[in-house]
Every structure is written in C-alpha cells, then in structure tokens.
Amino acid sequence: MAKSNKSAFGISDQSKEFLKNYMNTASPIGLEYNGQKVWLNYIKKYVDTTFTDPYGTAVGVINPDQAFKVVIEAHADEISWFVNYINPEGLIYLKRNGGVDHQIAPSQRVIIHGRKGPVKAVFGWPAIHTRHGNDDKENQPKVENLFLDCGARNKKEVEDLGVHVGAVATYTEGFDEMAYDNLVGRAFDNRIGGFMIAEVARLLKENKKSLPYSLYVVNAVQEEIGLRGAEMIARRIKPDVAIITDVTHDSTTPMINKNKEGECKCGNGPALTFGPAVHNKLLALIEETAVKNKIPYQLSAVSRSTGTDTDSFAYANDGCPSALISIPLRYMHTTVEMINKADVENTIKLMYESLLALTPKTNLSYF
Secondary structure (H helix, E strand, O other): OOOOOOOOOOOOHHHHHHHHHHHOOOOEOOOOHHHHHHHHHHHHHHOOEEEEOOOOOEEEEEOOOOOOEEEEEEEOOEOEEEEEEEOOOOEEEEEEEOOOOHHHOOOOEEEEEEOOEEEEEEEEOOOOOOOEOOOOOEOOOOHHHOEEEOOOOOHHHHHHOOOOOOOEEEEOOOOEEOHHHEEEEOOHHHHHHHHHHHHHHHHHHHOOOOOOOEEEEEEEOOOOOOOHHHHHHHHHHOOOEEEEEEEEEOOOOOOOOHHHHOOOOOOOOOEEEEOOOOOHHHHHHHHHHHHHOOOOOEEEEOOOOOOOOHHHHHOOOOOOOEEEEEEEEEOOOOOOEEEEHHHHHHHHHHHHHHHHHOOOOOOOOOO
C-alpha cells in the first residue's frame, strides 16, 4: 500500500506513481487519448463528474450546475513526429508534429504508434567518420535528412509491422528523479500542468472544501499546434474566470539571453505573467494570495501573446478574465526537460489558495 505524504502540498507516493505513469504514457498531438485515460482515471475520484469533447480534451467538474464557472487548465499533448515517407530500403522519413527539435533527434530512440501496436525505432545518424560532404563540411541534422530505422530492410517489412504514412513517433525517455529534488523527463511541457491541476482537485476533495462556483479542471489537447483544444473547450464551457498553468524557460542555463527572456530560475517558485491576455485584477488576486500564504513566486512579461492556452480562454466568447501561472523548466522541447519539486508543490499551493480566495462576487471589472 502506498504511503501518504503528510505535507499538505507535498507529492505523496501515490501522487508520484500517477505522475510517473502519466509521464511515461505517450500523448502525441492528435493522439492524446492514452494519456487522457490515465489522467481521467486518477482525477475521477476527486470530482463530481467528468466529460470529454470530440477531439479528446478531458474535463473534471467539481460542484457542477452553478451559474459561475471557473476553469483551471493545462494541456495534455506532447510534440512528436509524423511518418511522411518510407523509402525502398525501409528507412522512414518524417514531418514535425508540433515544435519538435530536429537538432536533438540523432541517435534518439522512439516508439512508432502503428496500426498493429508500438514499433521500436531509432533515429539513425552517420558515424562521425563518414558524415562530411564533398566540401568537407560536416552535415547537420535537418528535418529532411533525419530518418528512422526500425530494423526493416525494405518498405514491405516496414508496412508489415503496421507502420504507415501518418503514423506518429514519440521519444521513449520517461520520468526520472535527479539530485536536489529535480525531476527529468520528456513532455513535462505540459503534463506537469495536468498533474498539478489534478492535485488541486485532490486537495479540495480531501480537505472537504466547498466552492461557491463550479470548478472545471481542464486538460486540453492540441496546444502545441495553435492552442486548438483550449479554443474548442472554452467555447463549450463559457467560463467566467480561467487560470492556466504551463511551463516557462529557466533562463539561468548557458546560451539564453536574460535581456530577451527575462530572469527565471528553477526552485524559485512559479512565475506570474504580465501581458495583454492576462487580466490584471485576476493576476493581482493571485499575487496577493502568494504573499499572504508565503508562497515564493517570480514575475515575467510577454509583449503580445503568452504563447499558451491563456490566449484562447482570454479571447473566447465575450472575453474571459484569465491568468497564467507558469512553472520554470530547463531544456524545453527536449527529452530531458527538468523541473524542481519545490516549484511543483508551490504551484499547486498557489492555484489551490487562489481558488479559495476567488468568489463570484470578486470584482474583476476595471471600471
């Protein structure tokens, strides 16, 4: 039997098992449903009802049928690759599915999600001894010269495995723990958000908190290709308030310009974002909640869009006061995305306390 962590906002053993399972379940853009099943199975114990939309966005609802509706949201999809062409020799060429980074691909292991089930493959790459061109310049990875090798030696052998044009490939690297309470894995962008909103629902249930509104816990699809899942579900729910969680860049590692990206560091707390889509009065409520509850936080700014589902909720319907709480992350869109456990716990706490501070009578008017 799993032990329970006594710290109210700490990651219990049971929660960590869910996180590990969720992180290790592939949820590529357009095919998020396996990860969504894991998420729904966990959250259903802590909500009154659940539903999904036609494209796979999953929602848990607490205290349904209230006139005032509040959303907390993350996105479920992970970047991946589409099979684009299978050559006569059985090598598989690809297209991006979302903003996957071609430079990290060589020598990575993947799973191709084919018609007959998962197929193991690797990104082949010429040995260092051989990969110079006629001009003696070393070849660099590009989408058009990357290929997968699944062990087949001709196109028919590939197809016999169930691999087809349009099949999706995801990296294999999953959840792991590192020194000093750091966690690493692929697709913390943004399955860590899905984990955190599920934990908020768990805490509300276990602490027997009664909300004066309906709370929609939303795990949306297709964020990585244009915030599409949030667009659809925002129109369906028509929320009065939305609090979005996503990841943001830790800017303390090499080759990142703080003058451009701002200053943000793993371990220093969630980041609160200023920008046109972010409602300043809702943001102020969240910041005041952080101060009142002694929750560490950082500040960031965006010039136009947040680049997150915040934009879809903010501008949906007749406009929805929306705010963004981001968790610092190193090495975004790689297989070794890294976060700090303290930031996870503090982000959960900040969302939880902000929901308790919010009521239908909270004045969010600028006038």
